[in-house]
Amino acid sequence: MTFRLRAAHPGDLEPLYEMAKLTGGGFTNLPADRNALAGKLERAEVSFARDEDSLADEQFVLVLENTATGDVRGTCQLMTQVGQRWPFYSYRLNTLTQHSQELERTVRADLLSLVTDLEGSSEVGGLFLHPNERAGGLGLLLARSRYLFIAMHRSRFADRILAELRGIIDARGGSPFWDGVAGRFFGMTFQEADYFNAINGNQFIADLMPKHPVYVAMLDDEARTAIGMPHPTGRAAMRMLEDEGFRHDGYVDIFDGGPTMTARTNDVKSIREARPARVASTNLDLGERAIIATGTLGTFRSAFGMRDFRPDGSIEIDRISAAALGISEGDEAWSVAR
Structure with missing residues (x-):
């Protein structure tokens, strides 16, 4: 499923x-x-x-x-x-500190401020x-x-x-x-x-x-x-x-x-680790588990999948996620390790 x-x-x-x-x-x-x-x-x-x-x-x-x-x-x-x-x-939860020299006492009160x-x-x-x-x-x-x-x-x-x-x-x-x-x-x-x-x-x-x-x-x-x-x-x-x-x-x-x-x-x-790459292959059998996404705004879609980066920076992904996301070779995909 x-x-x-x-x-x-x-x-x-x-x-x-x-x-x-x-x-x-x-x-x-x-x-x-x-x-x-x-x-x-x-x-x-x-x-x-x-x-x-x-x-x-x-x-x-x-x-x-x-x-x-x-x-x-x-x-x-x-x-x-x-x-x-x-x-x-x-x-906002903050603290008010008040001190009395006569009593030699310090009182701290927690406040909720709108x-x-x-x-x-x-x-x-x-x-x-x-x-x-x-x-x-x-x-x-x-x-x-x-x-x-x-x-x-x-x-x-x-x-x-x-x-x-x-x-x-x-x-x-x-x-x-x-x-x-x-x-x-x-x-x-x-x-x-x-x-x-x-x-x-x-x-x-x-x-x-x-x-x-x-x-x-x-x-x-x-x-x-x-x-x-x-x-x-x-x-x-x-x-x-x-x-x-x-x-x-x-x-x-x-x-x-x-x-x-x-x-x-x-x-x-x-967000910091999200990485875009051109899809070189959609036939990956074994790779790093990842969340893979593609599309822009109204065509955005994402799914669990597997990825493997090639030395040239392109990416291979598995068949199942490629089918679920409608990704073909040459498309751009973003991904982050799962």
Whole structure:
């Protein structure tokens, strides 16, 4: 069974909607709302069609396709420049140190400050793999193919990149962090706020959220524990991001308190090591395991395969990946070691 990642198109709406219903909430980039998803696909179509090779406010949606059946079994997204339509809010965790000479005592307090520090960054997100396909490394294919896409279209992405990980969600689908912080001011449940944000954007945060820092010590235990913690299903994703060079520098999501990971775009391992080459042969029998990609924008596609570089810099790839990607001798292929 072979899978490939390809550019999404409006015809992918229904499978995306069916997957969105399986996320369990807290997944802003993949809301279970047909109109919102259709809007994402329409925006992606415009982004794929734009000819000018420069940074702009764009969104790309990719889908994982079973090449034998054509079924869509996963998805991921790339946003080139966040915070252009409305502010991109985060909480930044920092420490305030105060000292009293009279008491001879130093007190350090952790604060959550509402910031827009990450505006203008690119973002990778919206990664979801159908529960029945969570084997065989397909999550790795989804995640790392995004970086190949960026390497192949580098001028369309910013110099800093971020990834937001879903935070702790309790058994009833609520967020301890939301309940302990923002929920006190909004009179909305986490599910209501998360859904409203996914459909309408987060301007309501700017309108209603207090601008003063929040003292972490004043939060309840559950809210404090959730700060900067990924959802259990996101721990593997966090490790993959760390392996790529992303770090958690104290930024957390304003809704569920999940960690926001950041990196310099050119320092991301799969972007730095991505390598283009002319395809000299598609008959390789044994070689280095790799992720192989080809195409431009709307014709982008990637898959697992094998590669071997010749002394002249050209590349040999295996038959299966060549067939899945529609690659012939003489074509250009990008690849990164698996």
